[in-house]
Amino acid sequence: MEVRDGLVEAAAVCDHRPGSRRFLGPRTPGGADTMTLRWGILGCARISRRGLIPGIEGSRTGELAAIASRDGAKARAWGAEFRIPRPHDSYEALVADPDLDAVYIPLPNELHAPWVKAAADAGKHVLCEKPLALDAAEAAAMVAHCRDRGVILMEAFMWRHQPRTRGLLGHLAGGLIGELRLVRASFSFPIEAGDWRLDPARGGGAVWDVGCYGVSTARLFAGTEPEGIRARAHFGPSGVDMSLAATLSFPGGVLASIDCSFEQPFRCAYELVGTRGVIEVPDAYLPPAASPALAHVRTIGSGSDSDAGTDRSRVLEFPAVDQYAEMVDAFAASVAAGRLLAPAEDGLAQMRALDAVLAAARD
Numbered sequence: 001m002e003v004r005d006g007l008v009e010a011a012a013v014c015d016h017r018p019g020s021r022r023f024l025g026p027r028t029p030g031g032a033d034t035m036t037l038r039w040g041i042l043g044c045a046r047i048s049r050r051g052l053i054p055g056i057e058g059s060r061t062g063e064l065a066a067i068a069s070r071d072g073a074k075a076r077a078w079g080a081e082f083r084i085p086r087p088h089d090s091y092e093a094l095v096a097d098p099d100l101d102a103v104y105i106p107l108p109n110e111l112h113a114p115w116v117k118a119a120a121d122a123g124k125h126v127l128c129e130k131p132l133a134l135d136a137a138e139a140a141a142m143v144a145h146c147r148d149r150g151v152i153l154m155e156a157f158m159w160r161h162q163p164r165t166r167g168l169l170g171h172l173a174g175g176l177i178g179e180l181r182l183v184r185a186s187f188s189f190p191i192e193a194g195d196w197r198l199d200p201a202r203g204g205g206a207v208w209d210v211g212c213y214g215v216s217t218a219r220l221f222a223g224t225e226p227e228g229i230r231a232r233a234h235f236g237p238s239g240v241d242m243s244l245a246a247t248l249s250f251p252g253g254v255l256a257s258i259d260c261s262f263e264q265p266f267r268c269a270y271e272l273v274g275t276r277g278v279i280e281v282p283d284a285y286l287p288p289a290a291s292p293a294l295a296h297v298r299t300i301g302s303g304s305d306s307d308a309g310t311d312r313s314r315v316l317e318f319p320a321v322d323q324y325a326e327m328v329d330a331f332a333a334s335v336a337a338g339r340l341l342a343p344a345e346d347g348l349a350q351m352r353a354l355d356a357v358l359a360a361a362r363d
C-alpha cells in the first residue's frame, strides 16, 4: 500500500479490480481515505429493507448495483421497487458480476461461510451479517480465506458505527464515569413460530441472534477479550437456547452481565457502570434514525467533604443518523485503507466468545 500526502493509493490496495473504484478523497485532513463501492446483495432478506438498502442509499460511498434471489421474479420485483439496476436470478450470478466491488450477505446463518468464501473467490469485499459463522473454527476459516484473497471481511455490527458508540468510547477514555467496572446488556424479543432462528442446523438460538450484541458491547467497552465465562440458558424443544444469561470477566477487573431471549418482550439496552458513575443507553442497537440518540449519565461525587452532594444527572445527545449508512461508509474507508479500521479479525474474536458462552450454558 502506497501512502502519499495522507492519501492511500487505492489501485495498489485493490488491484484485483483495477478501474472499478473512484476516490472521494480524504474525509478529514490526514484522516482515513474513502472511495465509492458498487454493492450487490445476496437474497431478498427482511433486514435489507430497513437496513442495508436505505443504508447504501443514505451513505456517501455506496451505490446499490445488484441484488440476487433464488427466485428471479423476486429479484426483479425488488430491483424495480428499490431501483437496483441488475437483478440476478442466482447467488452465483451475482458473485460473478464483474461490476461489483462489495457483496452484502444477509442470509440465514449457516449460509454465511459458503457465500463469504464464494464472494471472496470472486475478488469481492464482503460485509457479512452477524453472527459471522456457526462457530469459531468456521469463522477462522472464513477470515483466513478472505485474507488469502486480499479482500476485506467485516461482520455487520451496525451499532458499533453509531456516533453514540464512538462518543461513549471517548467519554469512557476521558474518565466520565471513572474506571469501568460493569457492562450490562439485554436484547430480547418474542419470536414467531416457524422462524429459521429456532432451527439449530441454521445457526439458530437467542445468543447467536441477539445475545451477540451484548457480547460485542462488553468486548468493545472492556477493550479486550473475556477470560472467564459463566452462563445458564433455557433451551426450547428444537434444542436452541430460547433465553440465556451470562457473566463474563475481562482482564483489568471489568465484568459483564448479558441476557438475551426469544421469549420475552422487546428490550434492547445497555448500561456502563464505572467507579464514579453510570451511563444508561436506551434503544441501544436499533435506535430510530430520525431522532437524536441518547445516553443518560449519572455521576457521583468523590465522597470527600468538599465533594459531598455533587451527584449529577444529565442526558448526552448524539446526532440522528442511519447506523447502516455509517457502517457502509466505514466499510468503504476500510477498503480504501486496505484493512479494517475496527480491529482486524474482530469477528473471529467475537465468535470465540460466543462459542464459550454457549458452551458454558450447555455445560
Ligand SMILES: NC(=O)C1=CN([C@@H]2O[C@H](COP(=O)(O)OP(=O)(O)OC[C@H]3O[C@@H](n4cnc5c(N)ncnc54)[C@H](OP(=O)(O)O)[C@@H]3O)[C@@H](O)[C@H]2O)C=CC1
Pocket: 042, 043, 044, 045, 046, 047, 048, 051, 068, 069, 070, 071, 074, 105, 106, 107, 108, 109, 111, 129, 130, 131, 156, 158, 196, 209
Ligand atoms: N443487523 C441487523 O440489524 C439484523 C441482522 N440480521 C441478520 O441477517 C441475516 C438474515 O436475517 P433475516 O433478514 O431475518 O432473514 P430472512 O428470513 O429474511 O432471510 C434472508 C434471505 O435468505 C435467503 N435464503 C437463502 N436460502 C434460504 C433458505 N434456505 N431459507 C430461507 N431463506 C433463504 C432468502 O432470500 P431469497 O429467497 O431472495 O433467495 C431470504 O429472503 C441473519 O444472519 C441475521 O442474524 C437480521 C435482522 C437484523
Ligand SMILES: O=C1CO[C@H](CO)[C@@H](O)[C@@H]1O
Pocket: 189, 209, 210
Ligand atoms: O440482528 C437482529 C436485530 O434485531 C432482531 C430482533 O429485533 C434480530 O432478530 C436480528 O437478527
